[in-house]
Amino acid sequence: MKDLLVYDGSFGGLLTVIFEVYERKLADVSIVREDLYQPHLYAAVQTITRDAQKAARVWQGLQKKLNTESSEHFYKSFLSEERDVEDTLLAFTRYVLSAPSGAERNFAHPAVLTVMQLSKKVHREKHRMEAFVRFQQTTDGLYVATVEPDFNVLPLIAGHFKDRYADQSWLIYDDKRSYGILYDEKAGRVMEVTEESGEPTVSTDDQGVASITVHDHEAAYQTLWRTYFQTISIAVRKNKKLHLRHVPTRYWRYLTEKQ
Amino acid sequence: MWERIQEKLEILADAAKYDVSCSSSGSKRANANKGIGNTTGTGICHSYTEDGRCVSLLKILLTNYCLYDCAYCVSRRSNDIQRAGFTVNEVVAITINFYRRNYIEGLFLSSGIFKNPDYTMERLVRVAKTLRTLHRFNGYIHLKTIPGCSEELIHEAALYADRLSVNIELPSEQSLRHLAPEKSKESIIKPMSFLHDRITALADERKVIRHTPTFAPAGQSTQMVVGASPENDLQVMTIADSLYKKFGLRRVYYSGYVPVLSDHRLPAPGTPVPMIRENRLYQTDWLLRFYKFSLHEVLNPQNPQLDLDIDPKLSWAFRNLDQFPVDINKAAYEMILRVPGVGISSALKIVEARRFKKLDLTDLRTLGVACSRAKHFICTSDNRPRDVVASVLRRQILQQSKYQTTLTSQMDLFS
Numbered sequence: 001m002k003d004l005l006v007y008d009g010s011f012g013g014l015l016t017v018i019f020e021v022y023e024r025k026l027a028d029v030s031i032v033r034e035d036l037y038q039p040h041l042y043a044a045v046q047t048i049t050r051d052a053q054k055a056a057r058v059w060q061g062l063q064k065k066l067n068t069e070s071s072e073h074f075y076k077s078f079l080s081e082e083r084d085v086e087d088t089l090l091a092f093t094r095y096v097l098s099a100p101s102g103a104e105r106n107f108a109h110p111a112v113l114t115v116m117q118l119s120k121k122v123h124r125e126k127h128r129m130e131a132f133v134r135f136q137q138t139t140d141g142l143y144v145a146t147v148e149p150d151f152n153v154l155p156l157i158a159g160h161f162k163d164r165y166a167d168q169s170w171l172i173y174d175d176k177r178s179y180g181i182l183y184d185e186k187a188g189r190v191m192e193v194t195e196e197s198g199e200p201t202v203s204t205d206d207q208g209v210a211s212i213t214v215h216d217h218e219a220a221y222q223t224l225w226r227t228y229f230q231t232i233s234i235a236v237r238k239n240k241k242l243h244l245r246h247v248p249t250r251y252w253r254y255l256t257e258k259q
Numbered sequence: 260m261w262e263r264i265q266e267k268l269e270i271l272a273d274a275a276k277y278d279v280s281c282s283s284s285g286s287k288r289a290n291a292n293k294g295i296g297n298t299t300g301t302g303i304c305h306s307y308t309e310d311g312r313c314v315s316l317l318k319i320l321l322t323n324y325c326l327y328d329c330a331y332c333v334s335r336r337s338n339d340i341q342r343a344g345f346t347v348n349e350v351v352a353i354t355i356n357f358y359r360r361n362y363i364e365g366l367f368l369s370s371g372i373f374k375n376p377d378y379t380m381e382r383l384v385r386v387a388k389t390l391r392t393l394h395r396f397n398g399y400i401h402l403k404t405i406p407g408c409s410e411e412l413i414h415e416a417a418l419y420a421d422r423l424s425v426n427i428e429l430p431s432e433q434s435l436r437h438l439a440p441e442k443s444k445e446s447i448i449k450p451m452s453f454l455h456d457r458i459t460a461l462a463d464e465r466k467v468i469r470h471t472p473t474f475a476p477a478g479q480s481t482q483m484v485v486g487a488s489p490e491n492d493l494q495v496m497t498i499a500d501s502l503y504k505k506f507g508l509r510r511v512y513y514s515g516y517v518p519v520l521s522d523h524r525l526p527a528p529g530t531p532v533p534m535i536r537e538n539r540l541y542q543t544d545w546l547l548r549f550y551k552f553s554l555h556e557v558l559n560p561q562n563p564q565l566d567l568d569i570d571p572k573l574s575w576a577f578r579n580l581d582q583f584p585v586d587i588n589k590a591a592y593e594m595i596l597r598v599p600g601v602g603i604s605s606a607l608k609i610v611e612a613r614r615f616k617k618l619d620l621t622d623l624r625t626l627g628v629a630c631s632r633a634k635h636f637i638c639t640s641d642n643r644p645r646d647v648v649a650s651v652l653r654r655q656i657l658q659q660s661k662y663q664t665t666l667t668s669q670m671d672l673f674s
Contacts, residue, residue: 127303130303131303131304131305131306132305132306133361134360134361134362135359135360135361136360137359137360143359143360145361160299163289163290163297164290164296164297165295165296165359166290166293166294166295167293167294167295167395168295168359185293188293217356220261221356221357221360223261223265224261224264224265224268224353224357225357225360225362227265227268227269227272228268228272228317228357229306229308229314231268231269231272231273231276232272232273232275232276232308232314232318233276233308233309233310233312234276234277234308234310234312234517235310236517236532237310237311237312237517237532237534238309238310239309239310239311240309241311242307242310242311243307243308243309243310243311245311246304246307246311246313247306247307255306256360256362257306257362
């Protein structure tokens with residue numbers, strides 16, 4: 001009978017599952033996130049609890065085989081949250097651990113190819129978020145932005161924003177996944193916040209947009225930016241199709257210039 | 260106060276929008292000591308206008324008051340338009356506040372020429388200096404060099420800016436005299452050559468002394484207006500080619516003339532913008548810089564004008580059918596690059612992949628080659644093109660091609 005392994009959806013959780021698969025020598029397995037789990041008639045279901053040590057061992061084992069770039073592909077494709085990505089990553093792990101080094105570049109292998117493709121998609125979304133985040137300044141000087149990225153890319157963009165905006169405190173909140181990353185300028189580090197942790201003034205109203213008390217001149221700068229954006233388009237060269245390809249409508253909601 | 264600033268921004272952004280450069284790449288400036296911002300080397304396009312062009316920098320004029328009367332320019336002296344000017348502090352405040360909200364990568368500041376070139380340039384430098392020193396701003400700064408300003412000011416500008424540019428404006432000295440009587444070829448070339456010498460000298464110095472000052476790390480660029488004057492593509496590209504070679508320019512931008520003014524020396528308002536021609540010029544520019552073509556192969560006295568209906572690489576292939584078909588599994592990288600339908604990244608992949616197996620059309624497709632085009636020019640185990648007759652193939656390709664769409668998709672080369 002097939003083994004169905006349920007985990008908590010975290011990266012460490014998945015690595016723990018992979019550890020257990022090896023430990024218990026399971027052959028026919030499928031991995032599923034607990035929030036997607038549906039009772040299954042023909043499978044032996046087990047819930048695997050995240051274990052930092054086991055996860056670390058798997059990660060170290062992988063890194064011995066993979067160069068930095070390929071480890072990144074592994075992590076990024078996990079962040080895609082794609083259905084069955086766990087099974088792909090397990091297949092990928094099995095393949096690279098058993099094959100001679102360099103196998104992670106054998107794109108003829110289906111798992112290797114899928115990991116690469118997912119990673120590319122996630123990377124593109126990361127780059128988009130670096131471009132499309134729009135901060136609003138609050139009365140207490142915090143810069144707040146709300147986003148709804150296609151993939152879970154906040155962990156990937158934290159470093160970019162920390163380097164760039166080192167002297168301002170900021171918060172980027174993922175409204176789809178209900179968590180955010182907060183940079184405290186004084187402490188100089190980024191931490192994860194959820195709505196429950198009450199950090200610090202983010203409460204979402206029914207439209208899902210963070211309601212915040214914005215700074216006095218926030219509206220003025222937003223107007224300036226919109227004015228600028230509209231002015232610089234050359235009417236006789238209008239090219240709506242190209243515009244939409246670069247700025248798909250699903251991102252408009254949080255783009256100041258598209259309000 | 261805000262209303263006045265908004266009004267000025269409208270006027271001064273509108274006047275700056277015909278300068279097509281918006282690149283924020285080529286400079287790596289770390290955020291030192293908890294200042295504001297950094298540049299990452301690749302640049303970020305934060306938004307795209309409705310005409311599909313990237314918005315990376317706050318691109319404005321300091322003022323549109325101008326002493327000069329260049330026929331093609333909206334801000335020319337004799338044009339009856341609203342005039343405005345920002346103070347140094349206003350530009351600094353808008354830049355910082357836009358940057359902090361993640362709207363932009365930095366500032367691209369140009370100006371009409373008021374009082375005299377030095378006076379104008381001094382103001383531009385002051386903006387950059389205030390941003391860098393007072394506000395510890397590490398974002399991208401692109402400054403226009405005002406033709407005719409002193410070398411000391413250019414030097415100082417390069418200490419604060421990532422990129423400097425002076426526009427060549429028109430593709431011949433004659434047109435420049437005709438349309439921009441107050442500018443001279445010399446006043447444009449001199450600052451370019453001065454900067455090039457300094458940049459090279461400092462690069463040499465850097466090999467010996469580690470702490471040389473940052474000096475225009477993203478180099479220089481320039482822009483040429485095409486379609487406002489009668490030069491052909493050969494003339495345009497000859498200038499571009501020599502600018503790349505002589506002054507090590509990072510980019511030459513080609514800007515299809517947008518008729519905004521009535522002037523008997525210029526195409527009348529309403530004349531379509533030569534967008535396809537502009538696109539072909541960029542494609543040629545790419546062939547020279549990345550595809551290892553030399554200019555005389557693409558354009559020469561026998562073929563002084565680029566084809567509008569097919570791209571320059573394909574036209575070159577048609578003129579040189581004796582060099583095809585190319586054996587994908589044996590040919591040198593340089594030759595594979597020249598196959599229509601093969602881009603740089605697929606050429607690199609082909610050279611990598613053929614070490615492991617003999618490639619056929621299916622393999623090429625997975626590697627990203629546009630086989631519908633390439634198959635006429637290559638041979639593989641499963642593809643051997645029959646004698647190609649240029650005129651027949653040309654008709655065939657034109658019929659099945661999605662030219663209208665490829666054209667727009669290639670427009671994003673402007674960033």
